[in-house]
Amino acid sequence: MQPPSPGQQYPPFQQQSPQQWPQQPYPPQYQQPPWPPPYQNQVLQAELQRNYTPAAWLCAALSLLFVIPGLIGTIIYLFEAQGIKKRTGVTPQGYGCLWAILIWCLLPMVGGIGLVSLLLLGSLASAGH
Helix, strand or coil: CCCCCCCCCCCCCCCCCHHHCCCCCCCHHHCCCCCCCHHHHHHHHHHHCCECHHHHHHHHHHHHHCHHHHHHHHHHHHHHHHHHHHHHCCCCECHHHHHHHHHHHHHHHHHHHHHHHHHHHHHHHHHCC
């Protein structure tokens, strides 16, 4: 379409309703893919069904033998469970168990540090007399 010459008038503007607009499909590069992609539905379902109770039991058994590896395992599983909770908005099964095992692993450490600090304070107090 060429612009009108200097002596030529523009055609009058005609308002069209949306039903009169040409119905052209978008080019393939602009068409939306099905959202979310099908594989993401499977990943989401797997995350919603994840159960951390066996992992909590494993960390509890490990912490009975070795406290530090049990604590490390508990922290790793706890971060993973928190990530799933953030992504899905649903608390996974066994999440509370992991927190209980974390507290269980930390209590001997906190108690040991408290005992050592009491012994040091006691020895300092007795050395001052």
